[in-house]
Amino acid sequence: MSHDYKSVQWTPFKKRFDLWMLGGIAMYLVGFISITYLTQPDGDSFTPIQALMRATGTLAFLLLTFILCIGPLARITDRFKPFLYNRRHLGVTTFLIALVHAALVVLWYHGFADINPLVSVFISNPRYDSLSGFPFEVLGVGALLIMFLMAATSHDFWNANLGPGFWKALHMGVYVAYALLIAHIALGAIQFEKSPIYVVLLASGGTIVAALHIATGLASFGGAKKPEQDGWLIVARTGEMEDGRAKIIKPQSGEAIAVFLDGDKISAVSNVCRHQGGPLGEGKIVDGCITCPWHGFQYRMEDGQSPPPFTEKIATYATRIVDGTIYVNPEPNAPGTPQAPSHIGATT
Amino acid sequence: MKRAHRKTHLILWLILGPAIFAIIALAVLQRPAAPINHALPGPLIEEAS
Numbered sequence: 510m511s512h513d514y515k516s517v518q519w520t521p522f523k524k525r526f527d528l529w530m531l532g533g534i535a536m537y538l539v540g541f542i543s544i545t546y547l548t549q550p551d552g553d554s555f556t557p558i559q560a561l562m563r564a565t566g567t568l569a570f571l572l573l574t575f576i577l578c579i580g581p582l583a584r585i586t587d588r589f590k591p592f593l594y595n596r597r598h599l600g601v602t603t604f605l606i607a608l609v610h611a612a613l614v615v616l617w618y619h620g621f622a623d624i625n626p627l628v629s630v631f632i633s634n635p636r637y638d639s640l641s642g643f644p645f646e647v648l649g650v651g652a653l654l655i656m657f658l659m660a661a662t663s664h665d666f667w668n669a670n671l672g673p674g675f676w677k678a679l680h681m682g683v684y685v686a687y688a689l690l691i692a693h694i695a696l697g698a699i700q701f702e703k704s705p706i707y708v709v710l711l712a713s714g715g716t717i718v719a720a721l722h723i724a725t726g727l728a729s730f731g732g733a734k735k736p737e738q739d740g741w742l743i744v745a746r747t748g749e750m751e752d753g754r755a756k757i758i759k760p761q762s763g764e765a766i767a768v769f770l771d772g773d774k775i776s777a778v779s780n781v782c783r784h785q786g787g788p789l790g791e792g793k794i795v796d797g798c799i800t801c802p803w804h805g806f807q808y809r810m811e812d813g814q815s816p817p818p819f820t821e822k823i824a825t826y827a828t829r830i831v832d833g834t835i836y837v838n839p840e841p842n843a844p845g846t847p848q849a850p851s852h853i854g855a856t857t
Numbered sequence: 858m859k860r861a862h863r864k865t866h867l868i869l870w871l872i873l874g875p876a877i878f879a880i881i882a883l884a885v886l887q888r889p890a891a892p893i894n895h896a897l898p899g900p901l902i903e904e905a906s
Contacts, residue, residue, distance in 0.1 A: 640887045677862050688873045695884035712881050719874035726867035
């Protein structure tokens with residue numbers, strides 16, 4: 510969370526994460542190239558460029574598969590929250606690895622053509638009517654262009670200037686990029702690689718990502734609460750609340766509500782972070798503020814405002830406790846409106 | 858995510874999920890018995906072989 514422009518918003522935690530990430534990438538590349546040479550069948554002769562091409566291509570696919578699993582998995586277990594926090598650095602790194610892969614392919618397979626190598630990518634194979642001979646490189650170019658757009662607009666500068674709604678919609682393009690990448694591999698490597706491991710990796714990656722997103726997408730629309738006679742919604746019994754954490758309540762219309770317990774105080778705010786729409790109810794209270802699990806944006810419980818010098822505001826909701834049961838009024842107050850918390854143990 | 862984004866997200870995956878499954882299945886079924894790279898520029902394949 511930053512109120513002024515910084516080219517990379519590094520924290521000590523993010524720096525450590527990036528070091529681990531770069532170490533892992535280096536190990537993968539060295540390991541892949543070594544195994545390629547050691548297991549090379551007689552008669553085949555890979556050049557170092559070809560081995561690096563395959564290493565970067567498979568790494569970009571595996572990283573993008575992992576990135577797309579982070580969101581749904583973070584909803585299932587807290588263990589993936591640190592990856593959620595560092596997802597942007599992982600995404601930009603994946604784009605750079607894919608770019609190296611593409612550059613190697615263009616130089617190696619098209620660099621010696623009589624025409625412009627970039628033009629050669631699109632016209633050297635005109636078999637658009639064939640499945641096994643389809644010009645799969647074009648699909649990779651499409652995925653790379655979308656990933657470039659994602660990486661180029663990944664900074665909060667663009668989020669602030671484009672608006673969180675448009676920015677989020679734009680960044681859903683990464684799903685289309687993943688589908689193009691799957692098609693790129695299916696019609697490319699799968700058609701000429703002898704090893705079944707490519708089929709297994711592609712099928713399991715695509716199935717896991719699609720299944721996780723469809724399952725969490727369906728779950729996010731389930732469990733809408735029916736209001737009581739006076740229109741308020743039951744949240745939970747006081748004993749069911751965990752200190753510093755929230756229960757997420759879904760009204761039948763409108764946005765989900767995050768009801769937090771901080772000590773003996775119960776407060777409710779919108780579940781949607783102003784930054785990128787992160788699920789605030791999956792975050793926790795840090796230094797007295799509700800903290801978004803995605804990028805650490807913070808809001809005060811009492812009025813839904815970010816602490817100075819930040820200016821973000823979210824809607825607050827009225828709460829009450831009756832006979833040990835917590836209720837929330839699903840009608841939101843205007844963003845940033847002070848709302849007195851309910852106190853556990855106080856007479857209502 | 859906002860309700861509208863969650864809806865878009867779900868619709869997108871209900872389209873992309875089966876599409877991904879179909880393309881992988883078709884690609885595996887169409888796979889040549891002795892896989893070769895048809896998609897690379899012809900002169901390079903000839904040169905390599």
